[in-house]
Amino acid sequence: MIQFFQDLGATSLFFVRVVRTFFATQGNFQPILGQVAFVSLRSLSTVLFAGLFVGAILVLQLDLILAKYDAELFLGGLNTSTVIREVGPLIISFLLAGKIGAFTAAELGTMRVTEQIDAIECLGTNPIQYLVVPRLFGIMISSLILLFIGLLVSIGGAMAVAWFACGITIPEFTSSIPKFVSIGTFVAALFKALVYGTIVATVSCHRGFIATGGARGVGHAVTQASIFTNLYILFANFGLSHMLTLIDTLTEGLMGGSP
């Protein structure tokens, strides 16, 4: 338990250090954009695939339930709201953790144990600035872009499935969306994605950066990164959903309640 908080503390401090380095060096955006492109392109296919199927599966499930209560009219709204609020950000972050998080932890870990990071330092460059800043911010920004793409695809997929499998036309589907979804919902989703993206980025960069002890050390770093990323995301999800629901109910009244 103490170990858990020590890890959490160390990772948070690492995040602060990276952000401070970013501002201390007046932020060079070129490498960050490079990483954004790299991360987004690498994850795009997975996100498209997962987005499509998540939307499709969810719509079938919801239809099953709603049909019982003769409430299929709400299918579009309910599906869209659930995808945006909960499923979207969570799925995207798990995909990112699996694909990019592991990659980053392994890459930085290898650079650490083969003394590449020490070498960069000795050549007069701050390795946090050179290696970590672009990766960390790259992953954070990509998580927003990927969320956006993922949501579009998954809602599109849901519409298609609703039409073919449940006999709900696209206008029927979309008409109920405004009842459940507002700009606030969308902002909440972006906020969540940003938080989860930050967790993925920070944990994997941190674990890679502090790896020790050869190939085994790199393996350990990757495992630790994935375990802790998932753990932190689940905690954050719990906390954020509560928090955002609270804000929602305070500001929007009845319809804003969590599904």
Next chain:
Amino acid sequence: MSIRFEQVSKSFGTKHVLKQVSFKVERGEILFILGRSGMGKSVTLKHIIGLLKPDSGGVFIDGQNVSQLDDIQLAKVRQKCGMVFQHPALLDSLTVFENIAFGLRTAQYIQLIGHPLSEDDIRRRVCEKLADVNLKTEILDCLPSDLSYGMQKRVSLARTLAPEPEYLLFDEPTTGLDPITTNAINDLIHDLSRKLQVTSLVVSHDMACALKIADRVLVLDQGKILAHADRSTLKLSEEPLIQDFLAETLALIPPAELDVASIGATAP
């Protein structure tokens, strides 16, 4: 202008790697650090550039205590020191050219010389250093993973030499290289110290090289300094470990190449 270790101790967990080690290297000197594997030679070098901090004692470069510097001062000290790591430690996503040019493009270096180098100057410097380590310019566009270990090691050497530091720290620069290249690199270290007054610390297992180019030799064992002497004194040492090292060397090298008179007594 010197590097000084004062009573430096360092342990990892319960393993005491350095025990109150003190020594000094003067400007332009070549110091060879010899010792069996795992005796803390690499650890000693890493203390100089602040990659490791001593548990007690201090490491001084030009009178500054390395472990008490802030980040900016430490970066300045590192700018003066070039370190060749035991493993090539090349950035594997950059080409050979970019690796060697890396130290010439840093903000630190630009600040030091007052202006950024032009691309032409960078290319010229990279080619020059590449030639110094006996490599051809054909490999400039290769990635490090396309090169053999020995070539990677030499590229790493060229990368360290490119910004022309005042202190050079070599961690086994010639281990794993063929004898001809080994000789070329030893000559290079020798030239740098004689012509440019570069101070070199060379970690090595190679007593023969040490006897050829070292001004002084330091032998580390069990965390302590077994000997810190110039070549001829070293040859007279009675320490069994040093005797063993010398014996190995003498077995491999024809006596004619060594100073026969002074070692005749110790030869097997």
